[in-house]
Amino acid sequence: MKSVLRIVLGLAALVFVLPVAAQDGDVPNKETLILYVAPDMVDCTGVIPQTCLQIRFSPEGEWQRHPENIRNFEHVPGFNYALLVEKIQRNPIAADRASFFYQLISVLEAAPATEDSSYYDLFTPSGEFSLVHIAAETQVCQDGFTPELDCLLLTIGDAEPVPINPARITNFAYVPGSAYTLVVERENLTAGNVADVPSFIYQLIHIVSETTAGV
CATH class of the missing domain: 2.40.50 (OB fold (Dihydrolipoamide Acetyltransferase, E2P))
Incomplete structure (x- = not known):
């Protein structure tokens, strides 16, 4: 096994699902995903200039800038993350926001980043x-x-x-x-x-x- 910090939130994270979803009205569509989050945030442009998380859906996938926070997740710079999240459709959809948001279910892994480390090194061929x-x-x-x-x-x-x-x-x-x-x-x-x-x-x-x- 890799020498990393593993945090499994389990049911403790699930208690947030219903209260948060209720703030956005009825939520008919949910999808469970695994997200990989980079150790550093980057500048990006939304309604105003801001910093964004970098996310991808596989260890070797392309990085995407994500302007919103992942609900119930606290990003600590310098750590590579693997997260179990729900992708929840907003209802109604606000004009200045994405049609969905991500909500944390569990932190699968949090590993300190080093100069020569990457998600490819951390998660393939094993892990x-x-x-x-x-x-x-x-x-x-x-x-x-x-x-x-x-x-x-x-x-x-x-x-x-x-x-x-x-x-x-x-x-x-x-x-x-x-x-x-x-x-x-x-x-x-x-x-x-x-x-x-x-x-x-x-x-x-x-x-x-x-x-x-x-x-």
Whole structure:
């Protein structure tokens, strides 16, 4: 594991969701995202000259200037951040503001920046966070030398679901009949050269949602 400061706010952050959303009226649309935030703010132009956060949506993505604060998040200069946020649509939309805002759910990671560090160094090839979906049903599959397992069906983004050994998501206890959205961190395995055995595992960082079938 990297020697960094990890802060998981969990439920403590969630208590802010309803009061803040209520200030903007009914909020019909929400999307959960992972944002990477640069250690330094930059000058930018909005209604007035100001400083902006630099954000991106993947460790190797292009930086974008974000003129608004991320609600419930305090940016400390000199730290690289990985954040779990909600993108919430405003209703009504103000003429001088974006149609959405970001609201912090959890700080996944805060790492001091150095002169030779970057998000690419910090989060790839291992240490990359992903939002994954776990289906309520399982599927029989094979993992290495184990011929038959009740495997989880894991989906990342728009990809097709793939079966995965439950043991490959550490610190996660699957309840049959429940579907999940999780934040996981991919970690490469040093002894991952055995045929038919995955060279990485996922570590559970945060449970975004859990839904029981039929409820």
